[in-house]
Amino acid sequence: MWKGILGDMDREIYIEKEILGLFPENMRDQWTEVAMCGRKLQEIRLRSGQPVVLYLGQKECFLRNDGELTYEKKEAYCITKRELENMMQHICKYSMYAFEDELKQGFVTVPGGHRVGIAGQVVLREDGTIRNIKHIAYINIRISHEIIGAADRVLPYLYRNGQLLNTMIISPPGCGKTTMLRDLIRQISNGNRYGKGRTVGVVDERSEIAGSYYGEAQNDVGMRTDILDGCPKVMGMMMLIRSMAPKVVAVDELGCSADMTALEEVLQCGSNVIATIHGNHIADICSKSFLRTMLNEKVFKRFILLEKREGKCVIEGIYNEDYVKCLK
């Protein structure tokens, strides 16, 4: 919640600290300059024996041995497997067993809501399910970019007579649908000029919306929001309905018919739904068989379509239940 209270400058300092905090003490000198990039930093890619690659906005650069940034590949510093192992131990607070479930899924959420993705050798159980990942040789740190106010432009279209409309956010990967969903949740939860605050239940299967760390939201998702972190969507939606009685249920990345069945049950309980789905256009979602019934019944009253233009995430349009554009 602190992010809602502190100014931009303070947030920047927090992000620097959070990024630097990912590294053990003996690596911090080398990573200070990188941490100082703060929110400009998109991703840090670490691969055993390979150059450290950083994504600053749209640009790719490398880390030098002395901690400076460079665009020259030959000057790049190659991280060792030992350093990666030490880093993982540090990130998991020397308690990797406590992060077993997260590691199995391939990522760990860290303070600030940033995500540390991992890859290495997968250890399977006898039944073929994943037991663990060992020999972690690849780490991808994705810096959380919470944008307060990302949903300001769409909010007026999502209410009718003070009532929230069931909404679906459609977007290709990397166009900001989770960012949009997060800010919608925050504004719906806190209340806004179009509707009073409502209890929002979030099923955060991959800890991407709230960026929970030890069950506590690291991103501002509003004062009336309850989060079920790391829970499968289908199970989570019903759990929330039974336990927290939310007025609105928010889920990220609908993808199969089981999700739709759970969604139907949520709607039957009288809750509203805000969901996201992968897609490039309205036509894309119309072609998805598992969505057909819901689209025919016009359950969703608003569709927000996002896209990327000249490297920037933009709102392509907001459509109503008849697929007519409300916002151009």
Add this chain to the structure above:
Amino acid sequence: MLKITGAILLVLGTTGVGISFASDMKKRLYHIRYLYHIFSLLLSEIGYAKASIEEACRTVSDKVQRPYRQFLEQIYEKMKANTGEAFAELWKHAMQAHLSELPLKKADWKILEEFADYTGYMDIDLQKQVITYKLQDLEKLILQIEEETAKQSKLYLTLGFMSGVFLTIVLL
């Protein structure tokens, strides 16, 4: 009269030294038993509640006495502050800061120090096993000290008293 008083004081003094040796052994036993209690609590927090070491230190620190409380609290505070120090270093520094005054021997100290080197396993069963081994080591040590205490405390008392008597005879 003066000689008798001197002789009594000498015997009392040497007996006191014997008592002090025996009492040190009992204190050591008490602390080893207490460490066993701490590791049992850590096993419960880590093994069954799957708490991280940081959380486990915080929870267990609330349930134990000084100086162990301060010892665990220091580890928790440093981990929470994310100083970047490795856990093994944090553990050893906290040992130096809070447990160095305890009547522990090198072997006891080693058991305690080694714990930090064997944490952070990915597999919970393995982590539980490490703590269980520590408990077994401590259990053996407790039995050993108990036997030693039973035998040696009497010996220390007798030796203390006898050496006093012996010195009195020699000096008289």
